[in-house]
Amino acid sequence: MATAVPAERDAVAGAFAEPAREVRLPGVTLHCPDAAYDLLAAGVGPALAAASVSAALTAAALDGTPYGLVVSAGIAGGFPPEAPVGSLVVADEITAADLGAESPQSPGGFLPVTELGFGTVTHRPPKSLVREVSAATGARTGAVLTVSTVTGTAARAAVLRARHPGALAEAMEGFGVAEAAAAHGTPVLEIRAVSNPVGPRDRAAWRIGEALAALTAAFGKLAPVLESWNPHDHHE
Numbered sequence: 219m220a221t222a223v224p225a226e227r228d229a230v231a232g233a234f235a236e237p238a239r240e241v242r243l244p245g246v247t248l249h250c251p252d253a254a255y256d257l258l259a260a261g262v263g264p265a266l267a268a269a270s271v272s273a274a275l276t277a278a279a280l281d282g283t284p285y286g287l288v289v290s291a292g293i294a295g296g297f298p299p300e301a302p303v304g305s306l307v308v309a310d311e312i313t314a315a316d317l318g319a320e321s322p323q324s325p326g327g328f329l330p331v332t333e334l335g336f337g338t339v340t341h342r343p344p345k346s347l348v349r350e351v352s353a354a355t356g357a358r359t360g361a362v363l364t365v366s367t368v369t370g371t372a373a374r375a376a377v378l379r380a381r382h383p384g385a386l387a388e389a390m391e392g393f394g395v396a397e398a399a400a401a402h403g404t405p406v407l408e409i410r411a412v413s414n415p416v417g418p419r420d421r422a423a424w425r426i427g428e429a430l431a432a433l434t435a436a437f438g439k440l441a442p443v444l445e446s447w448n449p450h451d452h453h454e
């Protein structure tokens with residue numbers, strides 16, 4: 219389970235009974251609260267998150283104990299009114315919202331990198347897992363956008379919503395985590411607790427404590443879902 223910062227990792231760890239054991243690996247430090255889960259504070263932004271998760275996946279594979287699932291977790295901005303502060307969102311798609319080129323001639327003034335002939339901009343978590351996580355935690359289901367720049371104006375929020383009508387939240391790591399997972403053929407999930415509305419920047423109004431508490435509560439309910447979900451028998 220990969221968060222951006224240690225405060226988010228510790229919020230996830232708060233759902234486990236035992237204190238986490240620390241394991242230092244090349245390029246990444248894991249916190250292991252339980253034999254079944256490793257937590258890491260993978261860093262802020264898609265590039266560092268991808269590098270850290272890739273290091274953990276490679277170490278596990280070389281050890282002969284590959285991961286069955288990668289979870290991107292943390293706080294996020296929520297698009298009002300669907301994703302209010304304190305609510306939970308589970309991604310049915312993880313989309314890189316600013317990976318592409320500005321293009322005045324194109325609809326919306328933007329071309330995703332796929333239309334330039336490269337790579338991908340969206341990863342889709344397993345539908346059955348998204349459904350089960352939503353049912354267990356009460357998380358709303360929708361697209362979670364990955365951005366490299368936190369939205370700070372109503373105009374930018376409106377542009378994102380127009381391009382991605384199904385978007386419920388934006389954060390900064392999901393797509394990087396998903397790219398690393400995809401490179402290892404490992405399924406990915408993204409779950410976010412909303413700390414602030416996406417819109418005009420007002421950092422003082424972020425409800426980080428409330429969102430971290432929601433994250434701890436969500437992971438308390440997730441363990442049975444994750445333990446019973448079998449990547450080998452899910453049907454899309």
Ligand SMILES: O=C(O)c1cccc(C(=O)CC[C@H]2O[C@@H](n3cnc4c(=O)[nH]cnc43)[C@H](O)[C@@H]2O)c1
Pocket residue numbers: 222223225226261262263292293294295296365367368369388389390391413414415416426
């Ligand atoms: O200052 C603190 O105590 C603190 C505790 C936990 C987390 C933070 C962060 O600043 C986390 C940054 C992380 O949060 C995501 N995020 C949250 N809101 C937004 C947003 O509106 N747009 C984009 N990303 C957002 C993001 O994934 C950051 O990496 C501080």
